[in-house]
Amino acid sequence: MHAIVDHIQSVDLKAGETTRRYLDTLTKPPGSLGALEELAIQLSAITGELKPQVMPPAVIVFAADHGVAVEGVSAFPQEVTAQMVANFANGGAAINVFARQISAQVEIVDVGVASSLTLPGVTSSKVRAGTANMVVEDAMQADQALAAIEVGIAAIERAKKAAAKCLIVGEMGIANTTASSAMLAVLAGESVASVVGAGTGINPQQQAHKVAVIERAIAARNADPQAPLAVLAKLGGLEIAAMTGAYLAAAANQMPAIVDGFIATVAALTACRICPAVRGYLIFGHRSQEPGHDVALTALEARPLLDMGMRLGEGSGAALAYPLLQAATSMVAEMATFNDAGVSDKATP
Known part of the structure; x- marks a missing residue:
């Protein structure tokens, strides 16, 4: 890194x-x-x-699991991560549809899915089989966070070699809004309740439980907000680390990167805390319905291009914003x- x-x-x-x-x-x-x-x-x-030039664009989706899923913070079971990776590989997810619409190259990267995957069209870069439960122990070790960052860097290098001119980075990982909310609360100095939303569609009682789980994790991990890598390792996710590496590599290669929603913006904030110069290379695609997204956007002094009430992830909002970059360059x-x-x-x- x-x-x-x-x-x-x-x-x-x-x-x-x-x-x-x-x-x-x-x-x-x-x-x-x-x-x-x-x-x-x-x-x-x-x-x-x-x-x-911003053509052709490249879409890279990083997938990983989260140990904190065992705390019941998501509306979906952990197995959905691997199932959705298969859906990506088969071209059936929203990001596949939107990528085809903009003629984007697509790469799916397994950086930490809990189960073993051998799917055609999925790049295997597994650092570990999901993070640990951050309520009980650090989500990952520092060297594992760095290894996941390197996975993101390598993916951008591949996209560049394939002649990509613009980057769209997405993610998949059940419970990754929990990890992102924990990271953001620490990095932005905000209360957990102010950054936690419905995620994949939990009800108010489940949301209150999610807040309590994150508060326990933050208290147990005691991460220093001035040490972004430590926050990432203690509270984050392998796909969030890979996205952080992707934004660092985009900046190093002078390539525009369209940032997607909440999780992507937390990764972008982490990259900017590591290296503030990264901020100038980031274009914010859309405003998510997740309340924490506004907090993260404010921390980055960012104004997104679209506001369509979305909260899917996968890079979907960034892909929808891409035609505006095409219009700007054509102009x-x-x-x-x-x-x-x-x-x-x-x-x-």
Whole structure:
């Protein structure tokens, strides 16, 4: 991980300003395309190019199980993680549908599913068979968290070699909203109750139980909020660690990464706490219904592109936001300037 962090530089703000000036020469009132113009400027700052490319996109879904599932914090049993990985491999999940819509490459990575998987189309990078129950012991050891981060880094390197120009990172793991909520409460200094939502669809009584479980885990683990890797190891998940590595690698490779919902944003926050320069490479796809997502977005000073009442995960919201990046790059590459079109750029006195 340290080698990749050493390669991360801040985004190229001069390139972004060059694009900002160029946008004002296009046949439209200055700033009239609003957030789309800001998106084009950010993409130029990320890539250092006036006319950046975001095609083709790559979708990478990291899957892992969580020991805390035994505490009854999810509406679904742990076996669903492996079953959903098979669904991904067969192309039947929401993220598969949305990935086909945007012609994205898709890779499914088993970084810590509890059961043994030998599925065609699934990359086996298992660090361990699920985390431990964080109420009882650390979710994983520090070296295992680092190994999972390296899994994420390696996945981005593969995507880059396959010529991907934009990254969409997703996850699958029963009870991973519990791990994410625990991490966020510590990293953001917020109460557990303020960050915990319905997750996969638990009722109010189950939600209160989930809050109590997380509070017990935080008290038992005593993670230092100033030590993001320790928070990740003590309270997190293997797929959250892999996503953290993916965001670090995206920044090191000057590639835009569209951040999905709650769990993805907690991973993004972790990456930014490890290396603040990562923040400039992140584009936030959508606002999740999970209450903790607003807390995480605020911590990152982020405004998501979409707000559609979603809470699925898998990278689904990020994939739906991707066409806006296409529109931003097409605007810069294809719109005529006032000079090209023979249109006056002066207001009538």
